[in-house]
Amino acid sequence: MGGIDQHNLKTTTLEDINLIELPKIQDPRGNLSVIENGTIPFSINRVYYLYDVPSDAYRGGHAHKKLFQFLVPLSGSFDVVLKDGFGQGKIITLNKPNKGLLIVPGIWRELTNFSSGSVCLVLASEMFDEEDYIRDFAKFKSIKNS
Incomplete structure (x- = not known):
């Protein structure tokens, strides 16, 4: 997949979001899930994780120009x-590792x-690059609707 050009950035919709079920190897000693090349549609260039987030806090609050992300709830649950920029949006609860x-x-x-x-x-397709972020929702809507 790699990057995405500016035209595609404007046309991506919620239809392009996918829940992907990871292989689950069940064992009486505990389950194991694997993410390998081909499990997700991009090469992983950055890995990070969020934890100890207060229940009344939120993370994110931005969009990306090129970056693909794959979010996995290793423990507990959270809403995404x-x-x-076109419709009402949607909420997806992640609660299965x-x-x-x-x-x-x-x-x-x-x-x-x-x-x-x-x-x-979070598995990311790109290294951190502040230029890739759109942190203002009004600007995001303007880009999407131009």
């Missing part, structure tokens, strides 16, 4: 509020409603 959410460029995201002890793993 998604907006494409063998299901992750693929977010494409051009989608506004906010993470909220973290349960106690929740951990959100």
